[in-house]
Amino acid sequence: LLSLLMFYKIRAEIDMGLLKRLMIGSIVCMPLGLLVFLHMPVDKLKMTVGVMILLFTLLLLLHFKFKATDVKDRVVGGISGFLSTAIGIPGPPLLAYSSAVSMEKTKLRSTTLAFYILIYSVSLILQLCFVPTSSQVWIASGLSVSVVIIGMILGQWLFKRINQRLFRYICLGILFFTGIQLIYSTI
Numbered sequence: 001l002l003s004l005l006m007f008y009k010i011r012a013e014i015d016m017g018l019l020k021r022l023m024i025g026s027i028v029c030m031p032l033g034l035l036v037f038l039h040m041p042v043d044k045l046k047m048t049v050g051v052m053i054l055l056f057t058l059l060l061l062l063h064f065k066f067k068a069t070d071v072k073d074r075v076v077g078g079i080s081g082f083l084s085t086a087i088g089i090p091g092p093p094l095l096a097y098s099s100a101v102s103m104e105k106t107k108l109r110s111t112t113l114a115f116y117i118l119i120y121s122v123s124l125i126l127q128l129c130f131v132p133t134s135s136q137v138w139i140a141s142g143l144s145v146s147v148v149i150i151g152m153i154l155g156q157w158l159f160k161r162i163n164q165r166l167f168r169y170i171c172l173g174i175l176f177f178t179g180i181q182l183i184y185s186t187i
Contacts (some may be wrong), residue, residue, distance in 0.1 A: 001145060001148050002113075002116075002148050002151070002152050003113040003114070003116040003117040003120070004117060005148075005149070005152055006113055006152060006156075007113065007114065007117060010109065010110035010113055010114070011110070011114075013106050013107065013109075013110035013111075014110045014111050014114045015107050015110075015111045018073055018107075018111050019111050019114050019115055019118075021070055021073035021074050021077060022073055022074070022076065022077030022080065022094070022111075022115050023077060023115065023118055023119070024074055024077060025073070025074035025075060025076065025077025025078035025079075025080075025081060026077040026078060026080055026081030026084070026090070026115075026118075026119050026122075027081060027122070028078055028081070029077075029078035029079070029081040029082040030081040030082065030084060030085045030119075030122060030123065030126060031085075031126075032082055033081060033082035033083060033084060033085035033086035033087075034085040034086070034126050034127070034130060036082075036085075036086045037085055037086045037087070037127070037131075038130060038131070040086075042086075042087060043186040044186075045086055045087055046087055046182045046183075046185060046186050047182070047183055047186045049083065049087065049089075049092070049179075049182055050178075050179045050180070050181070050182030050183035050186070051179070051183065052179075053092050053096070053175055053176075053178055053179035053182065054176065054179035054180070054183075056096045056175070057096070057172055057175040057176050057179060059100075060096065060099050060100060060172055060175070061172060064100060065100055065101070065102065066100055066101065067101065068097075068101040068103075072097070072101075076093050076094055076097040077094075077115075079093040080093045080094050080115070080119065081119060081123075084119050084120070084122075084123040085123050085126055085127065087182075088123070089178070089182075090115075090116065090119050090120075090123075091112070091116075091178075092175055092178050092179075094112055094115065095112075095171050095174060095175055096175055098112075098171070099168055099171050099172065099175075104164065105159075105162075105164055105167040109159065
């Protein structure tokens with residue numbers, strides 16, 4: 001919903017080449033993530049992903065960098081696609097990758113939001129085909145719409161006021177807390 005609401009504003013800033021490469025990798029790996037979701041204990045995967053996110057965040061704090069390539073873009077898209085259908089979180093690999101390649105904040109925001117529109121749509125369709133969703137989930141989702149809109153407005157206001165360096169640290173903070181939350185939720 002957030003991505004859809006912001007799409008009109010950010011559409012001109014999307015790196016279409018990067019978006020296509022991310023989607024190619026994602027589409028290839030989403031079925032594998034769905035198989036894992038259907039047949040593997042999710043807690044083990046969440047714990048593994050949480051630990052990996054924390055390790056990569058530590059590397060990024062130590063200023064680990066590398067150069068972006070088309071192949072790396074597709075691999076990151078693949079990991080995001082896998083995680084999207086396996087545990088519902090495609091963002092950490094993309095966020096970590098963009099930090100490691102020092103992606104400019106406007107390009108990161110617009111390209112990832114466009115990516116999320118596509119990946120969440122495909123992921124939702126795949127999961128609805130294989131896993132029944134309770135009315136409780138739909139009600140909770142509907143009730144969260146007002147909070148999403150408030151968060152979007154606040155996020156837009158903040159985005160204009162932070163520099164690239166602070167943006168990077170915010171991204172690292174999000175990665176850190178995502179890793180902690182994944183580990184905590186399995187304990």
